[in-house]
Amino acid sequence: MAENTGEKKRSATSAKQATVRKKPVPTKAAIAPTVGEKDENKKKAAGKVNVIRGFGMPQAEYEKFVELKQLCLKAGVPVKKKELLRAGLHALGSLSVPKLKQVLSQVVQVKGGRPRQGNAKSALSE
Numbered sequence: 240m241a242e243n244t245g246e247k248k249r250s251a252t253s254a255k256q257a258t259v260r261k262k263p264v265p266t267k268a269a270i271a272p273t274v275g276e277k278d279e280n281k282k283k284a285a286g287k288v289n290v291i292r293g294f295g296m297p298q299a300e301y302e303k304f305v306e307l308k309q310l311c312l313k314a315g316v317p318v319k320k321k322e323l324l325r326a327g328l329h330a331l332g333s334l335s336v337p338k339l340k341q342v343l344s345q346v347v348q349v350k351g352g353r354p355r356q357g358n359a360k361s362a363l364s365e
Contacts, residue, residue, distance in 0.1 A: 294351070295349045295350070295351055295352075296349065297347060297349060300347075304320045304323060307323050308320070308323070311323075
């Protein structure tokens, strides 16, 4: 009898294996994205770029965003602050080294980081 139960167990497992269907292997044609899918994939890949934040800027230079955005709107090109910054980097990258030095010499150095709580309180009390 022990042999019969062993055979039943084997037949039960083989029946389970027979009912499990393997997923069909996709062909290269099925894997290759269509033209529309390629554009979507590029957008998704562009959205996965690591974004780095955090820098200080004087108020007068920050207000330049408003001026530049209004100038762009008059030209019929709506633009965001981050797009202006990125466009500025591209413009700086196209300058010659002497011209880049000249432009950078006009930028005021700003101390980085946040002010300490202790310093802010002591400055207010004086």
